[in-house]
Amino acid sequence: MKRTKQALRLGIFVASALLLFVVAVYLIGSKQNLFSSNTDLHASFKDIRGLMPGNLVRFAGINIGTVKDIRIVADSSVVVTLSIRDDYTDFIYKNSQVQIGQEGLMGGKIVLISTGDPATGKVEKDDYLPVADGLDIQAMIAQATEMLEEAKGTVASLRSIADKMDHGEGDIARLLNEQSLTSGFETATDRLNESLADINNITGKISNGEGDLGKLIQSDSITTEVNRIMAGLSITTQRADSLVNELHQTSYSLNHGEGVLPRLLHDKEMGLNVDTAIAKVDHGVVQVTRAAETIANSWIFRLFSKKRKKEPEVGTSVQEIKVNPGDTLLIRHEGRLAADSRE
């Protein structure tokens, strides 16, 4: 009886341990998807960054499988086989992207599957999923190192600037280290304040409409006057336009018309005729003048003119002057002729 009791207690003892062991095996196995039906999917990476078989596969934040196998097929291609529980394959589509992530800064690597487009269809066994670039801690560290180097350089520059400022080199250092600048600033500030007060006074007067500038700004009469002038200017401008237009027409008529003036301007033959006519007129005038002098000196004329007799004898000889076309003849009232030759 005693032995039976001992055997019973020993049996319970051992069985309990075995049960705990089996539970542990089941829990570990279920984490590794050993007790569920799975579908294998593949993804080809250039660099798996330390991913290992057994690492978790996560979809929408749920652990849906594990990395089953990793094999290198070329120098730039590592094929990772993912064992996905069948319960979840309905939600993974052919264009769902796979990337390698990390479980926190200290955690291991995980494979992340993104949601895809249902239009591309559900994944099937041994499908290859497209790969996306994942978060790379090494790249982040490299970037951080670069930033630290730059920060180091910046700190060195700042230190150099601080040293210079401390030693009084440059304007900013003088600003910091010397009192004279401060007093100068104070003086300048005082003057500025005074100037501001003056400006304030002036602006006050302007606001009150005092002085010419105040009236200019405050009074409407100038504006009205200006408007009136502008209206006058507008009318003048219109007239000027009209005049210009008329001048344009006149000049056009002069250039292209058939009257006397256009011909005078453009017809050389006529110009010569006019010159000839003027020369003939000049000649005629000379003849007339000679005739007039002859008449005046004739005894008949003297007979009837006593006044002439008493006048002193002025040079009455006739002088012949040679003129060219275009010259102007000036006749003095004493009766003498002079010629002013002009081009």
Added chain:
Amino acid sequence: MKQLNLRQKLRVKEETRNFYNGIFIDLGELVIFTGNVVRQLFQPPFEHRELVKQGFLLGNKSFALVVVTGFIMGLVLTMQMNPILSDFGAQTLLPGVIAVSMVRELGPVITGLICAGKISSGIGAEIAAMRVTEQIDAMEVSGTRPLSYVVASRVMATTIVVPVLVIFADAFSLLGAFLAVNIFEDTSTTLFMNRAFSMLGFIDLFPATLKTVLFGFFIGLIGSYKGYTAGRGTESVGLSANSAVVASSLTIFVIDLIFVLITSIL
């Protein structure tokens, strides 16, 4: 410094030679003893009743000591590691870390050392007492195989019960860790177990279990050997118990080292 004369020097030399020879002699005798015991394990008639009796005495009677130790180990380890992991912001890893460390290393080794202290010394003292009181001689004379009845049953019993005790120690250490984690933060049992088993793999469980089988075998074997080869004097009982504890403990560490090397290769 006192100068030794020639006779004393020769005696020291002789003792030293005897000491080193004794180690190798002991090792050789242990190997022979192990071979004889293993042969008895597969040679009928099997001592079932004695096996059950020893299993109950060595296993059930050590249960309380082992589970209390395991519970305290889990609790203390969690409380010690929590601040360290908090510094890294990795408190969520605590259940997993405790589970891995207990299942892989601390559970088997501590349970093994407890068993070495309690079971191996007990076996050594008991068998040495039987040797001193000539019970073993009587068995040999009467035709009863003392190696099968006394030694093999005990070795078989320890080989079975030590892994069982380790499993209980691991389970209770996780219970202690769960309570300790709940001191710092509210964690549900489900979440704790999920986190604990998320870091555990078969590579942690199976080598550790196999290791405990070897621990159990050598605890029983060394205890039995020390008792079986005890002298005739009554002081031999104490010496056997003492040397059994020392040798068993050392053997546990050596086996553990070998398994760590093997599992690190895996």
